[in-house]
Amino acid sequence: MNExxxxxxxxxxxxxxxxxxxxxxxxxxxxxSFIVGLARFSRHRFVRWTAVVYLExxxxxxxxxxxxxxxxxLPLLGVNLSPLLAGVIACGLNIGAxxxxxxxxxxxxxxxxxxxxxxxxxxxxxxxxRYVLIPQAIPMMIPTFGNLLIxxxxxxxxxxxxxxxxxxxxxxxxxxxxxxxxEPFLVxxxxxxAISSILIAMTNLIAKKFSxxxxxxxxGGN
Amino acid sequence: xxxxxxxQGVSKSFGDLQVLENLNLHVMSGEKLALIxxxxxxxxxxxRILMTLEPIDSGIVMVDGDYLWHQxxxxxxxPASEKHLHKMRQNICMVxxxxxxxxxxxxxxxxxxxQVLIKKSxxxxxxxxxxxxxxxVGLEGKESQYPHQLSGGQQQRVxxxxxxxxxxxxxxxxxxxxxxDPELVDEVLTVLHQLAESTDTTMLTVTHEMNFARxxxxxxxxxxxxxxxxxxxxxxxxxNPKEARTRDFLKNFIGKI
Ligand SMILES: Nc1ncnc2c1ncn2[C@@H]1O[C@H](COP(=O)(O)OP(=O)(O)OP(=O)(O)O)[C@@H](O)[C@H]1O
Ligand SMILES: [Mg+2]
Numbered sequence: 047m048n049e050x051x052x053x054x055x056x057x058x059x060x061x062x063x064x065x066x067x068x069x070x071x072x073x074x075x076x077x078x079s080f081i082v083g084l085a086r087f088s089r090h091r092f093v094r095w096t097a098v099v100y101l102e103x104x105x106x107x108x109x110x111x112x113x114x115x116x117x118x119x120l121p122l123l124g125v126n127l128s129p130l131l132a133g134v135i136a137c138g139l140n141i142g143a144x145x146x147x148x149x150x151x152x153x154x155x156x157x158x159x160x161x162x163x164x165x166x167x168x169x170x171x172x173x174x175x176r177y178v179l180i181p182q183a184i185p186m187m188i189p190t191f192g193n194l195l196i197x198x199x200x201x202x203x204x205x206x207x208x209x210x211x212x213x214x215x216x217x218x219x220x221x222x223x224x225x226x227x228x229e230p231f232l233v234x235x236x237x238x239x240a241i242s243s244i245l246i247a248m249t250n251l252i253a254k255k256f257s258x259x260x261x262x263x264x265x266g267g268n
Numbered sequence: 269x270x271x272x273x274x275x276q277g278v279s280k281s282f283g284d285l286q287v288l289e290n291l292n293l294h295v296m297s298g299e300k301l302a303l304i305x306x307x308x309x310x311x312x313x314x315x316r317i318l319m320t321l322e323p324i325d326s327g328i329v330m331v332d333g334d335y336l337w338h339q340x341x342x343x344x345x346x347p348a349s350e351k352h353l354h355k356m357r358q359n360i361c362m363v364x365x366x367x368x369x370x371x372x373x374x375x376x377x378x379x380x381x382x383q384v385l386i387k388k389s390x391x392x393x394x395x396x397x398x399x400x401x402x403x404x405v406g407l408e409g410k411e412s413q414y415p416h417q418l419s420g421g422q423q424q425r426v427x428x429x430x431x432x433x434x435x436x437x438x439x440x441x442x443x444x445x446x447x448x449d450p451e452l453v454d455e456v457l458t459v460l461h462q463l464a465e466s467t468d469t470t471m472l473t474v475t476h477e478m479n480f481a482r483x484x485x486x487x488x489x490x491x492x493x494x495x496x497x498x499x500x501x502x503x504x505x506x507x508n509p510k511e512a513r514t515r516d517f518l519k520n521f522i523g524k525i
Contacts, residue, residue, distance in 0.1 A: 163368035166319055167382040167434060168357040177381060181372045 050229045053220045060216030061237055067130065067202045067212060068241075071137035072195060078142025079191075083149025084175065097146065104143035110204050112136050117208040133205035141198045148190045152183035185256040192249030196242050203238075213237060271330070272297040272438060272470050273318065278327030280313060280494075287313050288494045291327070297437075298468040302481035302502070305491030306517060311474040315440045318472070319362040320353045332359050332437060361436040365443045367423040369415040369430070375402070376411035379430045387434065394433075401429035405459050421452030425459055432463075441473040445480075453477070460484060478521045482506055490514045 050057075085097035104112070113136040116127060127135065156179045164174045206215035213234045220230040273295040280288040287310040295301055303311045316322040317329060320336070329336040338345045339352040348356070370378050379398035383389040389397070402408055405425040415423050424444055431439055441460065445453040457480045464471060464484050475481050481488055481502060488505040490498045490513075498511045509515050 159364065159366055159368045160370070162319075162321055162362075163364065163370070165321060165357070166360075166362040166364075166368075167430070168354065168386050169382070170354060173385050177385065178370060182370075 049224050050220060050226060050233055053216075053224075053230075056211075056216045056219065057213070057233065057237070060211060060213040060234075061241070063130075063210065064199070064202055064212040064214075064238075065241065067133055067137065067205055067210065068195075068199050068245075070130075070134045071141065071198055071202065074134060074138025075141040075145050075194075075198065076191075078138060079145025079149050082142065082146035083153070084180075086146070086150045087153065087175070089171075101143050101146055104140050109136070109140045109201055110207065112140055113204060113208055129205070129208050129210045132208060133202070133210050137198060137201050137205070141194060141201065144194055144197070145191065148187050148194065149183070152186040152190075153179050155186065156182050185253070188249060188253045188256060192246060192253070195245050195249065199238065199242055199245065270297050270333075271295065272299075272332055273472075274328075274330040275314075276328040276330070278317070278329060279325050280310075280317065280322070281325055286494060288324075291494065291496070293489075293496060295470060295472065298470055300464045300471045300484055300486045301473070302485035302488045303472065303474045303491055304476070304478070304481055304488060304517075305497075309491045310494045311491055312442055315362060315442050315472060315474060318438070319360060319440055320357060321362075331356060359437045360440065361431040361434045361438075362440040362442065363424070363427050363431050363444050365447050367415070367420070367427045367447070369423055369427055371415050374412050374414055375407070375418070375426050378415070378426060379433050382430065383433050397433055398429070401432050402426075404432075405429045406455070419452060420448045421455045424448065424456045428456075428459060428463075436469065438470045438472070441471065441475075443474050443476065445475070445477060457484075478506065478518070490517065492517070 082097045082100055085093050088094050088097075113133065116132040116136045117129060120127060120132070153175070160178055160182070161174065164178045169178065202212060203214040206212050206218065209215070217230040217234045221227055224230070271294045273293075275291050275293040278288055278291045278293075279286065291314075293314075303314065305311055313322060317324055318331070318336070324337050328338065334356065335345070335348065336356050337348050339348050340346075370381070373381060376395070376398050379401060380391070380394040383394035383397065384391060387394075399408075399411070402411065405428055407422060407425055407429070410418065410422065410426075415426070418426065424447075428444075444460070445456050448456065457477060460473070461480070461484055463469075471484075473481075473484065475484075483502075485502050487499060488502045489496055490505060490509070490511070492513055498505060498509060498514045505514065506518065509518065
């Protein structure tokens with residue numbers, strides 16, 4: 047164990063890389079979630095259709111293969127991405143597909159009466175979504191987004207396969223250099239668990255903040 | 269006085285169920301109309317057609333001199349575009365049975381937001397108007413509460429204030445007290461009654477409260493199976509109805525009138 051701890055500088059570096067990868071991918075995923083999720087409500091069939099194809103493609107194919115595609119295939123087409131960028135884009139696009147379903151489901155769960163109230167006040171459809179439906183849907187999204195964030199954290203481990211020096215990558219290095227197997231992986235499991243615990247605590251905090259003073263569920267928002 | 273609403277031969281079905289059949293109906297500007305009739309007779313459907321929540325199958329609806337569900341292009345009558353409906357909705361606002369307040373906004377923001385977004389009022393004017401209207405419906409001091417913190421009767425009064433803030437020419441009320449506990453009904457009806465006396469807004473209300481219909485309305489319309497059976501001043505309908513069906517219906521309310 048002590049031997050592993052002598053590698054703590056690279057473990058710290060790996061932890062930082064994993065966190066960076068997670069945060070950057072989460073931002074991409076969040077944008078994608080809203081764009082693709084809201085596109086499902088578009089008036090234009092083509093836009094709705096594109097969103098469904100996007101969703102089914104990224105949900106229906108392997109995240110590892112998507113990442114390999116970004117990193118190994120795109121250069122052949124003349125697009126060179128750094129490992130980190132390829133990782134962020136692949137993780138973001140993949141998790142964003144799942145996130146779009148969270149956005150769609152939450153917005154869809156706001157009932158007809160809210161639509162009708164808005165129409166009665168002459169809101170147009172942009173105003174309906176922007177000021178009535180989405181603000182009510184967001185508090186519902188947060189817990190599920192929290193779960194997805196943990197999925198994202200776990201997915202980032204795959205990025206070590208495209209030479210990103212994240213936690214998992216560092217564990218491999220330690221294993222090769224020390225011939226120890228149990229210890230490095232045990233240590234990174236603990237670190238992953240610590241990160242996910244922090245992420246869960248953060249989502250709970252945000253969820254609490256959003257539910258304050260505006261109890262959507264009780265308020266006849268159906 | 270001119271006709272502000274006119275239904276000309278309007279029919280409407282839901283699947284096999286014909287709810288309105290060749291309906292002709294007009295409402296004069298400023299008139300207070302009460303729609304009464306048995307459940308399922310199509311009263312709500314009439315209001316929803318006027319609020320553009322439910323399209324018609326055939327016929328014509330005129331509101332304030334313009335087609336509601338149609339528009340004229342090159343002298344041809346075509347189904348109304350979303351843009352035309354948007355224009356027509358400026359005249360009309362509806363208050364719903366279940367209040368339909370925005371649960372994520374405070375009471376005052378429920379009234380301010382539509383003014384700012386739709387009427388392009390500036391924030392301060394909208395705020396002043398909201399305060400004024402809240403006082404009118406007896407809810408001073410509730411500005412910063414959220415809807416779920418209010419009783420049903422209070423929520424409905426906020427909904428009425430929110431509709432009033434839009435300054436519509438026509439207000440529609442669909443059984444606005446039937447979701448309320450009995451002891452909360454009067455506070456809402458009192459507000460409506462005062463409104464009816466003090467404004468020249470055209471008001472259509474669907475109600476099962478016959479006493480209220482009598483006090484509120486200039487004209488009562490008895491409706492059955494998608495057709496107007498009888499229409500006239502409240503005194504006539506309630507004390508001396510001509511049609512047997514009206515008498516039968518009103519029997520259910522004897523002692524309550
Ligand atoms: N969206 C809909 N789809 C199918 N049927 C409908 C729909 N809306 C109304 N109906 C039916 O049309 C008929 C007339 O409905 P409407 O709501 O206008 O009646 P109402 O006079 O308001 O009745 P109540 O006093 O019960 O409110 C009813 O039989 C109702 O079930
Ligand atoms: Mg009804």
